[in-house]
Amino acid sequence: MKRSLHWLLPLATGMIILGAWWLVTTVWADRLIYFPGPGQVVKAVWTERAELLPATGKTLWMALAGFAAATVGGGVLALLLASARPVRLSLYPWVLALQMVPVVIMIPIFQIWYSYNAAKTIISMTFMISFFPIVANTTMGLVSTDRRLRELFRTWHARHWQEVLYLRIPYALPYFLTGLKIAAVLAPVGVITGDMLAGTSEGTSGLGFLLYKYRSEFRPDAVFAVALLSAVLGFVFASAVYGLSWLLLHRWHDSATRME
Amino acid sequence: MPDPILSYRSVTKRYERGKPVLDSLDLDVEEGDFVAIIGPSGCGKSTLLRLTAGLSPLSGGQIVFRDGEPSRRSLGFIFQDATLLPWLNVRHNVEMPLRLERRPRAERRQRADEVLRLVGLNAVSERFPRQLSGGMKMRVSLARGLIRQPNLLLLDEPFGALDAITRNQLNAELLSLREQSPFTALFVTHSVNEAVFLSNRIVVLSANPGRLAHRFEVPFSYPRSAALREDPAYHQLCAQVMRALADAASAR
Known part of the structure; x- marks a missing residue:
């Protein structure tokens, strides 16, 4: 199969779906008054731009903050968990148990803690959502370092920190990046959910809050406009992390190298 | 005669209550030796190298390095995988x-x-x-x-996973490396031909428990070339070692 087909085919599928959407909403326009066509959605993005663009910016900012905190926190906790078996045995089951708690129940708690500061609440929730996949994957990578390679380092009398720095961390990198990819998909979802539940109109609100606002104003075209921007945001966010992963792995890791 | 660079004195290794993998092994390795260690699977060949490198603790006996701990710290270990x-x-x-x-x-x-x-x-x-x-x-x-x-290089079946041609080539290269950067070698292998071609001494271990079954001195002088593989004396020695290996395998 030609390589160009790898992007031509999905592009064609997208055009067909878009065309079908346009056709359906044009032909039955009088019956589908709550289902805007693609043109109306784009128009709503334009007319509401004064509200939508700052909201998108704020959502992006909160997603980045939560994601960054989860990356650092998750990485550090994974190093701690991997450092010694007793530490892992005593902590890891609780990390897993905590993950099973639905994160939304934390929202009222965060609201109380942060005196209803929306940004802090939403960032904390995003942190909670993105944190676990990073911890779980990175810990797995750090503890599954090839036994032979560890023995090799022992024959060189590597110090513990050298083994961590030169062996365990690079070995765990693909695992960490897998966690990061999952977190990158979750972070924007977390922000929008958090914003729907805890967002306020003070200052500029995020996309999640606007979703509620436009619903109460009964404007399906604007709701769809928010959905479109959320989708674009999520796509850009995840693509950036996928790109980073490729950049770090493509020269050596099987997952990122083409068969020769 | 100078002290051996490395000596094994009734070296014993057992894992968790089982039969010993290695049982009271005595062996002296002289400076400049190329010792090939050969034996049926389960005879503790690899274990012997792991004990030497300090990757695994001894259950009994002693491994004495002539130059003490520093020479253990500087030894080289080559695994079967790269x-x-x-x-x-x-x-x-x-x-x-x-x-x-x-x-x-x-x-x-x-x-x-x-x-x-x-x-x-x-x-x-x-x-x-x-x-x-x-x-x-x-x-x-x-x-x-x-x-x-390193003064001492431990090689654990390093060429076992390679095809025959590459393997012979690397055998010759290993010997020429030793001409240029001399080291004493302990070389674990399954291949009798490889053992005879490379080493000046061959140690055959028997299995269950691992004991020293036979020793051979390999009389061919270094540097050796690929022509040695066609020498009748080489084939004769290979046949002798092969017989000793078969004895060691059946004597369980």
């Missing part, structure tokens, strides 16, 4: 032991160039392990094993 770090290119893989000793960058570079030249891999120093053939990976592993200029 065990290269896939995220580093060839040069950085080879430099790793020196990096861990926190040697300056210029020295690391210079030493890496030297050993890569010895194994004939200068041209591929920027490549990553996945871009190399099995034989090339093993050469990189040898270069890395030699970069600290």
